[in-house]
Amino acid sequence: MSRKKRRRGKKLGKMLERLRRSLPKRHSLSPLGYIRLNIKYPIHFVLANIGHHRLVLFGHKVKMWSKRYENFAKNGIACAHCGIRGRYFCLERHCSNDERNAWHFNLYALDKDGKEVLMTKDHIIPKSKGGGNSIENLQTLCTICNEKKGNKIESVVLKRKGQEDERKKI
Numbered sequence: 001m002s003r004k005k006r007r008r009g010k011k012l013g014k015m016l017e018r019l020r021r022s023l024p025k026r027h028s029l030s031p032l033g034y035i036r037l038n039i040k041y042p043i044h045f046v047l048a049n050i051g052h053h054r055l056v057l058f059g060h061k062v063k064m065w066s067k068r069y070e071n072f073a074k075n076g077i078a079c080a081h082c083g084i085r086g087r088y089f090c091l092e093r094h095c096s097n098d099e100r101n102a103w104h105f106n107l108y109a110l111d112k113d114g115k116e117v118l119m120t121k122d123h124i125i126p127k128s129k130g131g132g133n134s135i136e137n138l139q140t141l142c143t144i145c146n147e148k149k150g151n152k153i154e155s156v157v158l159k160r161k162g163q164e165d166e167r168k169k170i
């Protein structure tokens, strides 16, 4: 590692330490660097509260409607590729002080070593390829499968498009 990189790493470490110390009671820094309320919310609690309203939890206002929540409710909390299942939600926000940076629930699975894996909402046909925002074009993927898919999506979509072109010819 270069000296510059090491210095930058040290600086970031100090910044995180300062942030960690300034956090209010019951809050911590998640492994992904979100500010987290130290409570694991059961899946059914979050899914049962989805709707056009806000919850107030420990003084934090939480908007309870989003395509992401709707996807978890309708398409399930398991990864469509590897099958790993979400275990709990955590109430989190990014650590920047941006006003749009709101508290939201993130769904986590645990891998075989007990490490948290963030679950995501994925567009089956990417928006950039004309895929819509409808619930039928959404699926739940763990971050690991989502990243793998990201690398392969071109070929999958092109293959699908190729099949359509073939069909048109017939």
Ligand SMILES: [Zn+2]
Pocket (backbone or CB within 6 Å): 079, 080, 081, 082, 083, 084, 141, 142, 143, 144, 145, 146
């Ligand atoms: Zn997966």
